[in-house]
Amino acid sequence: MKKIQNQIPYLLFMVLAFYGFPLIDRESGILTLLILFPLVCLLSAIVYGIKYSFSLVYSILVMALFIPTIYIYYNETATFYIVVYGVISLVGNLLGSFIRKIYIRK
Template sequence: MDMKKYFKEIAILIAQLLMFYVFPLTAGPTDAMGMVFLIIVATFVLAIIMGSVSKKKAKYVYPLLVSVLFIPSVFIYYNDSALIHSIWYLVISSVGLLIGALMQYFFSRK
């Protein structure tokens, strides 16, 4: 796989991983709801960016990747009850990706 070919997609995925695995390290015990909200917003925004900047068909796998990549963080930072959030991340990133792809479609038409 040519890494340069997928640079934008990999950069966005790394930003998502940072939100799942590094950002929770900065949150205190009372910051849980704010942290979850911020991760949800970041997931949505990153999915919009992915949908709008990537011209690769592989971008449509992004929501599934986001959902699966969240699961190990449940066992690192949270408890089993947070597993349901992987479904929310799948839905949120799917909606964001769709919005971004539609933006790309409409803005690239002339």
């Protein structure tokens, strides 16, 4: 339970990105899906991994948070991005965890 509590600020940031940005800028959907969201997923996961180490649950929750946006802002063709953002957050989380281990050893 403590691990999920640690994830809340990072997941709220993802919610703001996934749900807030399309409200602000409706016209750059593809740009958002291809550049902004992957960048936000990666950076958020790296920071979380550095601070709290690896968590598979974090990547699964990022994927789950994106699912409703498909039906709210996009269409069914954006379903592919669920896996993409999950993998990107997983890679970022692993990278952050690796960075954490390197600095803990020193």
